[in-house]
Amino acid sequence: MSQKINIVCVSGTREKLQMAAMIASVAAAIGDEVSVFLSMNALPYFVKGRTIDAPAEGELGVLMAQKGVPPFKQLFQQAAELGDAKLLPCSMALDLMKISKDELDPEIGPPTGLTRFLSDAEGGQLLTF
Amino acid sequence: MSESKIIDARDTFCPGPLMELITHMKQANVGDTLELLSTDEGSGADVPEWVHKVGHEIVSNEKVEGVWHIKIRKAK
Numbered sequence: 001m002s003q004k005i006n007i008v009c010v011s012g013t014r015e016k017l018q019m020a021a022m023i024a025s026v027a028a029a030i031g032d033e034v035s036v037f038l039s040m041n042a043l044p045y046f047v048k049g050r051t052i053d054a055p056a057e058g059e060l061g062v063l064m065a066q067k068g069v070p071p072f073k074q075l076f077q078q079a080a081e082l083g084d085a086k087l088l089p090c091s092m093a094l095d096l097m098k099i100s101k102d103e104l105d106p107e108i109g110p111p112t113g114l115t116r117f118l119s120d121a122e123g124g125q126l127l128t129f
Numbered sequence: 130m131s132e133s134k135i136i137d138a139r140d141t142f143c144p145g146p147l148m149e150l151i152t153h154m155k156q157a158n159v160g161d162t163l164e165l166l167s168t169d170e171g172s173g174a175d176v177p178e179w180v181h182k183v184g185h186e187i188v189s190n191e192k193v194e195g196v197w198h199i200k201i202r203k204a205k
Contacts, residue, residue, distance in 0.1 A: 026144050029151050030182045070145040078148050082155065 002031045004124025006117070011129055012041030014054040014061040014072070020129040021075035028083020033124070036076065037117050038108070039090035042129075043097070045073065046089065046105050073105075080107045088112040131160035139168045139196060146172050147179055150201070154185070157203045162188060167197045176201075 005027045009020050020036065028034045038046060045054060054072070056062045079085035089104055091111040101111050136153050138146035146167035153163055165176060176199050177187050188200035 022144055025148060026179075029144075029147065030179055068141045068145065070141065070148065075144070075148070078152070082148070082151050 002033060004033045004121070005035075006121040006124050006126045007034070007036045008126065008128040009036060009038050009042035010040040012044065012054055013057040014064060015057050016129040017042060017045070017054050017072040018061075018064060018069075018075075020127070021072035021079070023127065024085050025075040025079040025083070028079040028085040031083070034079060034083065034085035035117070035120060036079070036085060036087050037090060037112065038087060039093045043089055043093045046087075046108050047097075047099065048103055048105055077105075077107050088117065090114075131158065131162065133162045133164070135164045135166065137166045139166050141167075141169065143169050143171050143175070145169070147176055150176065151179075154201075154203060159203050159205060161203050163201050163203070165197070165199045165201065167199070168195060169197075172197045172199065 007020050007024055009017065024034050024036050044050060076087055080087055086109050087107055088109050089101065089111050091113045094100065094111050134153065136149055138149045146165060146169050150163065150165050157163060173190065173192060177190060180187050180201050185204045186202040188202050190199045
């Protein structure tokens with residue numbers, strides 16, 4: 001049975017973005033309906049042309065910088081491409097950053113407000129990172 | 130004519146091997162066999178879990194000298 005998984009990304013640290021991306025990609029791969037809401041410090045990583053590395057919070061984040069760990073952006077992209085996951089930028093965060101949807105990576109979906117996100121999330125699981 | 134293909138995902142960490150398999154699975158034809166090579170310890174249990182969940186078929190699954198060899202037939 002497929003389920004509905006809603007992920008809220010708030011933190012800009014490597015571990016949290018990685019865990020969120022892992023869950024999004026694996027859930028999307030098994031056919032779950034996945035929506036990822038990108039807000040606060042998680043959103044700037046999805047601005048086109050930005051290549052800043054997410055800082056590690058601790059030991060595992062440092063270990064994750066090694067070769068062979070799929071980067072979180074690649075996992076989010078695969079979640080969208082292979083499993084139809086929706087990657088939704090928070091409209092408030094876009095306003096604060098004074099940028100439009102066109103300045104975000106192409107796999108990012110339409111700007112979404114909380115009301116819409118919460119109403120779509122109804123009945124599913126909600127995970128926050 | 131069904132094909133057989135090896136996907137070498139050694140030295141990538143979870144969920145890298147699964148994602149590589151899925152990418153190739155999308156491009157494969159029904160009846161094709163894909164053999165995934167993975168050094169990620171969780172792959173031996175996790176990949177078959179995905180295969181069963183989405184309805185493909187495990188042909189064989191064994192660990193040889195630290196490398197998982199998982200053969201999957203695309204069933205749909």
